[in-house]
Amino acid sequence: MIHVLAFYLFAILVVSSGALTILSRNPVHSVLWLILAFFNAAGLMVLLGAEFIAMLLVIVYVGAVAVLFLFVVMMLDIDFAELRAGFVDYLPFGLLIALVLLAEIVLGIGLWSAGPIELAQRAAPVNPELSNIQAIGGLLYTRYIFLFEAAGIVLLVAMIGAIVLTHRARGGVKGQNIAKQNRRRPQDAVRNINQPTGQGVEL
Amino acid sequence: MTAFFQNLGMSFEGAWFLSTIIGILVIALPVMLAVAMLIYADRKIWAAMALRRGPNVVGPFGLLQSFADGAKVFLQETIIPSAANKTLFIIAPIITFTIALMAWAVIPFQVGVVLANINVGLLYILAISSLGVYGIVLAGWASNSKYPFYSAIRASAQMISYEVSIGFILICVVLWAGSFNLTAIVESQKGYYGFLNGNGFNPLLFPMAIMFLISAMAETARAPFDLTEAESELVAGYQTEYSSMAFALYWLGEYANVILMCALNAILFWGGYLPPLDWAPLYYVPGILWLFAKILFFFFVFSWVKATVPRYRYDQLMRLGWKIFLPTSLFFVFLVSGFLMLTRYGGAQ
Numbered sequence: 357m358i359h360v361l362a363f364y365l366f367a368i369l370v371v372s373s374g375a376l377t378i379l380s381r382n383p384v385h386s387v388l389w390l391i392l393a394f395f396n397a398a399g400l401m402v403l404l405g406a407e408f409i410a411m412l413l414v415i416v417y418v419g420a421v422a423v424l425f426l427f428v429v430m431m432l433d434i435d436f437a438e439l440r441a442g443f444v445d446y447l448p449f450g451l452l453i454a455l456v457l458l459a460e461i462v463l464g465i466g467l468w469s470a471g472p473i474e475l476a477q478r479a480a481p482v483n484p485e486l487s488n489i490q491a492i493g494g495l496l497y498t499r500y501i502f503l504f505e506a507a508g509i510v511l512l513v514a515m516i517g518a519i520v521l522t523h524r525a526r527g528g529v530k531g532q533n534i535a536k537q538n539r540r541r542p543q544d545a546v547r548n549i550n551q552p553t554g555q556g557v558e559l
Numbered sequence: 560m561t562a563f564f565q566n567l568g569m570s571f572e573g574a575w576f577l578s579t580i581i582g583i584l585v586i587a588l589p590v591m592l593a594v595a596m597l598i599y600a601d602r603k604i605w606a607a608m609a610l611r612r613g614p615n616v617v618g619p620f621g622l623l624q625s626f627a628d629g630a631k632v633f634l635q636e637t638i639i640p641s642a643a644n645k646t647l648f649i650i651a652p653i654i655t656f657t658i659a660l661m662a663w664a665v666i667p668f669q670v671g672v673v674l675a676n677i678n679v680g681l682l683y684i685l686a687i688s689s690l691g692v693y694g695i696v697l698a699g700w701a702s703n704s705k706y707p708f709y710s711a712i713r714a715s716a717q718m719i720s721y722e723v724s725i726g727f728i729l730i731c732v733v734l735w736a737g738s739f740n741l742t743a744i745v746e747s748q749k750g751y752y753g754f755l756n757g758n759g760f761n762p763l764l765f766p767m768a769i770m771f772l773i774s775a776m777a778e779t780a781r782a783p784f785d786l787t788e789a790e791s792e793l794v795a796g797y798q799t800e801y802s803s804m805a806f807a808l809y810w811l812g813e814y815a816n817v818i819l820m821c822a823l824n825a826i827l828f829w830g831g832y833l834p835p836l837d838w839a840p841l842y843y844v845p846g847i848l849w850l851f852a853k854i855l856f857f858f859f860v861f862s863w864v865k866a867t868v869p870r871y872r873y874d875q876l877m878r879l880g881w882k883i884f885l886p887t888s889l890f891f892v893f894l895v896s897g898f899l900m901l902t903r904y905g906g907a908q
Binding site for chain 2: 357358384387391407408411412414415418419420423426427430487488489532534
């Protein structure tokens with residue numbers, strides 16, 4: 357009973373906030389609806405028993421990716437009129453994508469109702485004793501270790517690429533060398549002199 | 560407790576629902592009371608360190624000061640700036656306050672005394688604390704004013720930076736405990752060298768304990784990292800436009816977060832509800848008292864630091880987070896996992 361209620365609550369919120377993401381006029385509101393959609397999707401994952409995926413969804417998407425989205429959208433100076441102007445031009449293309457997605461959903465549901473796919477051999481039998489994290493970790497670090505590391509390398513290359521593209525050395529910047537500051541002692545910096553009156557100081 | 564209500568003739572689901580609601584109240588109300596008392600304690604500690612008296616007028620020794628402040632704030636008018644985005648302006652403090660209370664669901668107060676004993680307890684805390692930034696960013700944006708916006712930008716950059724190193728520090732603890740469940744993490748800290756309880760006594764994890772304490776201050780934007788509210792630069796930061804209860808919700812949420820971080824320090828590194836010494840007579844003292852004593856100790860450290868350390872400059876804050884904490888904590892992840900591979904998990908195969 358509670359499960360069913362929770363499912364419908366999360367499902368309705370995911371769908372409606374997804375719709376509001378594209379319907380709301382203010383881009384910042386769009387991002388916020390998107391965040392709500394992510395959050396409720398995580399709730400659905402918890403109901404499925406995939407608590408690890410749910411937590412990752414919240415940490416990665418809600419906690420990091422969406423913050424950057426929100427940031428960029430808040431900083432941009434957006435002209436709403438200009439944003440709406442292209443609507444008619446993009447309409448055919450948008451309809452095409454919608455049709456493709458619809459066809460995929462129909463095909464998917466049709467095939468699913470035709471019966472389960474018989475796999476000759478299960479990729480990895482799931483041990484019901486293991487928790488989510490242990491099961492995923494066991495697969496990720498044994499069977500899929502090369503794919504996992506390849507994904508890591510792709511991300512590393514992308515990160516280095518982004519830094520190389522955007523980094524520029526600026527001249528005239530006063531950097532702070534904290535080790536040098538901490539090494540400095542009073543006797544290096546201050547000198548006591550006995551200066552006669554009426555004469556300038558020679559440094 | 561679910562079983563108790565079932566014996567009264569309720570269905571399992573009804574009993575579960577009722578007992579969860581009661582559990583939430585049993586945790587949330589004392590947390591709020593603790594926040595009120597700790598604000599008072601905080602002010603007394605600063606006062607003592609500055610050779611002042613601190614609040615001493617309302618009630619005996621000024622004990623009721625926080626409640627008087629609460630009543631005052633409650634009776635004030637809520638002012639919403641005309642240029643503000645009204646809905647988000649009101650939602651933002653509610654988000655901060657709710658999130659500050661949500662994380663308490665997985666904190667174990669005693670063996671088995673926890674609202675939600677989930678497998679992914681630590682990940683849940685990480686997820687919830689990564690949500691905390693929204694309350695501040697939304698406040699900054701919805702206020703439609705310059706200082707709050709600067710503050711929101713600072714806050715989000717600061718919180719994201721320190722979350723990265725906090726994540727690595729938590730991974731070290733999780734590797735050592737072999738579980739994400741907070742109760743399991745506490746239990747795994749029993750009996751270092753046969754008589755000490757706490758990961759902090761482990762030479763591999765002690766540096767992590769220190770770094771976690773500092774990162775916790777940065778994550779909760781406490782002094783010396785309170786750049787989001789640096790009054791000399793940003794008036795009151797993201798709270799500038801807030802008044803009355805909305806302001807009070809930020810205040811409460813901030814302190815609830817600070818207590819949570821103190822509790823996490825105690826649970827992850829200093830044995831949580833276990834006594835500090837693994838000595839049988841100490842186990843007669845209820846575990847919850849040990850936990851409270853540790854939380855209070857860390858809270859004292861927090862206000863001690865606030866009373867004595869000057870505020871960081873923003874670039875120094877970023878340098879500390881990205882150039883020092885991040886590489887060090889990453890190095891310790893390698894060190895701890897390598898050590899465990901060589902010893903606990905059977906060495907090279």
